[in-house]
Amino acid sequence: MERKKWHGHARAAAVVGCTALVLSLTGTAAQAGGGRDLGRQVLGTGDGWASEGAGTTGGAAADAAHVYTVTTWEEFRAALADGGSAPKIVKVKGTIDAVSQGCAAFEAEGYDFGRYLADYDPAVWGHDTTVSGEQEDLRAASAANQDKAIKVDIPANTTIVGVGRDAAILGGSLQIKGVDNVIVRNLTIEAPIDCFPQWDPTDDNKTGAWNSEYDGVVVYGSTHVWIDHNTLTDGRYPDSTLPSYYGKTYQQHDGLLDIVRGANHVTVSWNSFRNHDKTMLIGNSDSAGATDAGKLKVTLHHNRFEGIVERAPRVRFGQVDSYNNHFVVTKDQPFGYVYGIGKDSQLYATDNALSLAKGVSVGKALKKWSEAPLTAENNYVNGKKVDLIAVHNAEIPAETLQSGAGWTPTLRTKVHHPRTVPVIVDLGAGAGKLR
DSSP states (O other), X not given: OBOOOOOOOOOOOEEETTEEEOOOGGGGEEESSSSOOGXXXXXXXXXXXXXXXXXXOTTTTOOGGGEEEEOSHHHHHHHHHTTTTSOEEEEEOSEEETTTTOGGGGOOTTOOHHHHHHHTOHHHHOSSSOOOSHHHHHHHHHHHHHHHHHEEEOOSSEEEEEOSSOOEEESOEEEEESOEEEEEESOEEEOOOOSSOEEETTHHHHTOEEEOOOOSEEEESOEEEEEESOEEEOTTOOGGGOOEEXXXXXXXXXXXXXXXXTOEEEEEESOEEEEEEEOEEESOOTTOHHHHTTOXXXXXXXXXXXXXXXXXXXXXXXXXXXXXXXXXXXXXXXXXXXXXXXXXXEEEEESOEEEEOXXXXXXXXXEESSOOOBEEESEEETTEEEOHHHHHHHHOGGGOOOBOOSOOOOOOOOOOOTTTHHHHHHHHOSTTOOO
């Protein structure tokens, strides 16, 4: 594992219409300690919920002994474990793969997927009880092996940043759990593949479903977290490539970014979310009010979502501010909804742009899961201002939504006009845009 000095960066430019518009993206970050190194940047004042209070500085104060450049999964894990919660900067160089040895390396002795399929075939097992027995036990043991190998805990006061344009983490799950003050920037994160999904014959109204684990990034009970300029995607393994067994897709993906269990003061900015089904949960259970009520305060701004089926995000409990995001729904892609309105949520979604293919229902931009008023103003669909709540209520009257989230965000950077958002966000969002 090599420790190196940091590198500089430049900011981005965007063109709006026929006029060149240079964007000063430095408004999203401030420099600590001089220079222009990404690892030393901190979240700018007033940039979303993560700027609340003392703000989010990550590992900007790290001394030379706690600045690492890593090129393998093993080096990455070792760097994060070194020094406890002392400020640290971990720079990812090139592509690191958490599952380079393949799924077979995790298989418990005696596990046989062909035997598993034969034992739990609905024609044999039925749909009334969950699976059990030798092969299910061996599947669970195999899954435990993978779990141990691909999850990595991110300690407090840490900045993880990709070096250059091609830094990537494949198949790993970043666990930001029970800590404070973390920054993750400039990485391509390919969603983990669950090598051993579980068949649940009782799921989906007793027609059965394959259930998978592992999110790309999990913010669990943590505070002051900034997720910025990353690309999160299914990458090499889109759902369209997954096989089917028992007539159901062998689902090997879970979420890209989940923010759950009392997490609070999080800013998600200038990321690209691509080609995924269940993209982002903010609050993962209606029964989690004891931990989540009054928390899950999250800002989403200047993110790009394309090829997303649902959960961009689905919200429970939190005061979530979503502005200047670009949602792209392409022709023939599976599409469920953009915003999921869940239990006791207070979503404030304004000044966003939606680019919908011909025939895609505008009303499906919103999905009502529970009775929870929201604010959805000044959003544009294909370049035209649309009242998303009114259209939803007209198209889906059985799921009438109420307007008025009951609060107004104050922690915002520059709010761009929604007509300019597709150009600005498409040019500026994602990994490799910071140098």
